[in-house]
Amino acid sequence: xxxxxxxxxxxxxxxxxxxxxxxxxxxxxxxxxxxxxxxxxxxxxxxxxxxxxxxxxxxxxxxxxxxxxxxxxxxxxxxxxxxxxxxxxxxxxxxxxxxxxxxxxxxxxxxxxxxxxxxxxxxxxxxxxxxxxxxxxxxxxxxxxxxxxxxxxxxxxxxxxxxxxxxxxxxxxxxxxxxxxxxxxxxxxxxxxxxxxxxxxxxxxxxxxxxxxxxxxxxxxxxxxxxxxxxxxxxxxxxxxxxxxxxxxxxxxxxxxxxxxxxxxxxxxxxxxxxxxxxxxxxxxxxxxxxxxxxxxxxxxxxxxxxxxxxxxxxxxxxxxxxxxxxxxxxxxxxxxxxxxxxxxxxxxxxxxxxxxxxxxxxxxxxxxxxxxxxxxxxxxxxxxxxxxxxxxxxxxxxxxxxxxxxxxx
Amino acid sequence: xxxxxxxxxxxxxxxxxxxxxxxxxxxxxxxxxxxxxxxxxxxxxxxxxxxxxxxxxxxxxxxxxxxxxxxxxxxxxxxxxxxxxxxxxxxxxxxxxxxxxxxxxxxxxxxxxxxxxxxxxxxxxxxxxxxxxxxxxxxxxxxxxxxxxxxxxxxxxxxxxxxxxxxxxxxxxxxxxxxxxxxxxxxxxxxxxxxxxxxxxxxxxxxxxxxxxxxxxxxxxxxxxxxxxxxxxxxxxxxxxxxxxxxxxxxxxxxxxxxxxxxxxxxxxxxxxxxxxxxxxxxxxxxxxxxxxxxxxxxxxxxxxxxxxxxxxxxxxxxxxxxxxxxxxxxxxxxxxxxxxxxxxxxxxxxxxxxxxxxxxxxxxxxxxxxxxxxxxxxxxxxxxxxxxxxxxxxxxxxxxxxxxxxxxx
Numbered sequence: 001x002x003x004x005x006x007x008x009x010x011x012x013x014x015x016x017x018x019x020x021x022x023x024x025x026x027x028x029x030x031x032x033x034x035x036x037x038x039x040x041x042x043x044x045x046x047x048x049x050x051x052x053x054x055x056x057x058x059x060x061x062x063x064x065x066x067x068x069x070x071x072x073x074x075x076x077x078x079x080x081x082x083x084x085x086x087x088x089x090x091x092x093x094x095x096x097x098x099x100x101x102x103x104x105x106x107x108x109x110x111x112x113x114x115x116x117x118x119x120x121x122x123x124x125x126x127x128x129x130x131x132x133x134x135x136x137x138x139x140x141x142x143x144x145x146x147x148x149x150x151x152x153x154x155x156x157x158x159x160x161x162x163x164x165x166x167x168x169x170x171x172x173x174x175x176x177x178x179x180x181x182x183x184x185x186x187x188x189x190x191x192x193x194x195x196x197x198x199x200x201x202x203x204x205x206x207x208x209x210x211x212x213x214x215x216x217x218x219x220x221x222x223x224x225x226x227x228x229x230x231x232x233x234x235x236x237x238x239x240x241x242x243x244x245x246x247x248x249x250x251x252x253x254x255x256x257x258x259x260x261x262x263x264x265x266x267x268x269x270x271x272x273x274x275x276x277x278x279x280x281x282x283x284x285x286x287x288x289x290x291x292x293x294x295x296x297x298x299x300x301x302x303x304x305x306x307x308x309x310x311x312x313x314x315x316x317x318x319x320x321x322x323x324x325x326x327x328x329x330x331x332x333x334x335x336x337x338x339x340x341x342x343x344x345x346x347x348x349x350x351x352x353x354x355x356x357x358x359x360x361x362x363x364x365x366x367x368x369x370x371x372x373x374x375x376x377x378x379x380x381x382x383x384x385x386x387x388x389x390x391x392x393x394x395x396x397x398x399x400x401x402x403x404x405x406x407x408x409x410x
Numbered sequence: 411x412x413x414x415x416x417x418x419x420x421x422x423x424x425x426x427x428x429x430x431x432x433x434x435x436x437x438x439x440x441x442x443x444x445x446x447x448x449x450x451x452x453x454x455x456x457x458x459x460x461x462x463x464x465x466x467x468x469x470x471x472x473x474x475x476x477x478x479x480x481x482x483x484x485x486x487x488x489x490x491x492x493x494x495x496x497x498x499x500x501x502x503x504x505x506x507x508x509x510x511x512x513x514x515x516x517x518x519x520x521x522x523x524x525x526x527x528x529x530x531x532x533x534x535x536x537x538x539x540x541x542x543x544x545x546x547x548x549x550x551x552x553x554x555x556x557x558x559x560x561x562x563x564x565x566x567x568x569x570x571x572x573x574x575x576x577x578x579x580x581x582x583x584x585x586x587x588x589x590x591x592x593x594x595x596x597x598x599x600x601x602x603x604x605x606x607x608x609x610x611x612x613x614x615x616x617x618x619x620x621x622x623x624x625x626x627x628x629x630x631x632x633x634x635x636x637x638x639x640x641x642x643x644x645x646x647x648x649x650x651x652x653x654x655x656x657x658x659x660x661x662x663x664x665x666x667x668x669x670x671x672x673x674x675x676x677x678x679x680x681x682x683x684x685x686x687x688x689x690x691x692x693x694x695x696x697x698x699x700x701x702x703x704x705x706x707x708x709x710x711x712x713x714x715x716x717x718x719x720x721x722x723x724x725x726x727x728x729x730x731x732x733x734x735x736x737x738x739x740x741x742x743x744x745x746x747x748x749x750x751x752x753x754x755x756x757x758x759x760x761x762x763x764x765x766x767x768x769x770x771x772x773x774x775x776x777x778x779x780x781x782x783x784x785x786x787x788x789x790x791x792x793x794x795x796x797x798x799x800x801x802x803x804x805x806x807x808x809x810x811x812x813x814x815x816x817x818x819x820x
Contacts, residue, residue: 010620015435022429024425037423114600282709284697286688290694301715343724
């Protein structure tokens, strides 16, 4: 079953916005068995939209469109699709009420633009937008389907996951596609590939393998296509089992890329609590932990000690150690971890101190030098790392590595 | 001058790889004056490549292709383009020598795959690949240009910047393109459009306007195309000036989307320091501030007080107020802001306390309720917000709104 994706928006064409929508949608739609034939990005113009929809429908069964559904004059998707499918624009009462509720709950009054968004083509099904005001539109013609959704990522995601995918699954009998992820942390891609070379060579030909690296982590994807989901999953489970024997300490999850959530599950299982003390990661570890639902059950808080005086006042770090060894040192990072563990009265604590860059490096401590400590009920462990030159990547790698060190203690 | 981009690769279509190439290329090519007509991603198949090239050439003057130029059997771009342009495959001595040099310098010997990469169509110009072994291909026919480049980002980037863009600039007289951004915060898109309706109606026809919303923010883009860069920029500056009179408090930058950086600049200019006390945003505000280069100059740190005991112990929040009003209340959030301001001895402080969700809401305080306070040298201000139901979006909106409230005090 072929599916085309059309993204509408000049911001994508001029390289102002990275198209993460199409990436996310492709993954979700491939997962439920669609063959994504092509992804196309076009401008906010009637001609471009009409051409793209016509071309997509000539080759594919399903066409999903994102973008250009807002309430301002540069948004042309709705009137253009209405023209293409020959409908009439009418006010939808349910949509109007939903918009009114959203607008007033945010303390604004309904204006002309808001009212305009309740006007929809009369020959489509409206797709409810739980997270925004612009409704989605589901058209069917000649046994083919065209769905238009907003370009705002969280609005589109909610709509696709909660409504469009269930409707598509009801409508089509799709093949089974399994993409089993195995999330690893702490080993670079090339090294991992070396360790797994023999295993990879002996993989059944029906299973495809991919290495997907990101800062501090490597994801492995095992995928296969067929009709019998149970048999496919059985074959893949066998290989994942072998992986667990080959690299037991490097795998942190088979369900979630989110290391904060994997660590959270372990804390919950151990009935243990956590605090953090962050210098170079500047609150990013706290964010990775607290974005997880229910994290308040095991996470007490963090001291982001950017200034040395805060390290001393709030974390009991010894002033002499800062003067003698510098803030980026084993002595300081271990005191930070122990200090926050004691002050917040938790079982575990993670602390970071490093030079995120791009400035502030020295010959002895170049940019990318990061000390990380983990305090446990049994004591404190610490390690020095040398990451790269890019500030944002260093912050992410330090945070992921800190969570990885904590995971190994849990 | 119209330009089409074609990306070739199954990893893009199944949502395994985020297409950053097309984002980067579009920005570079738009900057030198090309109009990117469309971006398309197709699979590694001869039929898809032929169709896409044919369709692109029927509408655009220049077509740039990335991907499918490797040395393995699934790489079809080179033979397919050779077929399309009716050339013959011949060995290129210069390419062969370059490949040999790269391969041997890495300690390997030339194998069959390496040798194959020196075989190129005889009716194209070869584009040197300084960072890899696969050569780029530059075809010209009927006054139109097709260039194929590898999909590996750093190989493509080197080729495009160092060779393809200079060649294109030599070949075409390109117009000047200006994209001026104006970043606003604190007003939803529909409301902003209402306030700006008259101004928008009176915009010169040469200036195009777009509204680009994201959680808590709306970007405005004013763009124009012409031959005289100075005149174009002058016209746009005039309109930005009008915007600054219409919505002075909502604009936070004309240079950067990064509100953390915009706030940082103001703090630096005022020679002022900042601390944060975060409950529901869980360190995310600290992260937005500290990911900015040089933020240690004005940022002292944060107390992420996820547990109530930390609010009391670390921020001097009154236990009775927590008991009587709850942690998500004006009383508590104001004490958090004042507490961290005093304890970290800073000029300003931001504090958040809210229900990020998806659980924990009540009738009186539903999920999405967030109190935000800003402490200044003159006192403390606070405001209650009602955001949505999605945890991650609530965290982002609360953080952006908190930074926006701080900005207005600076």
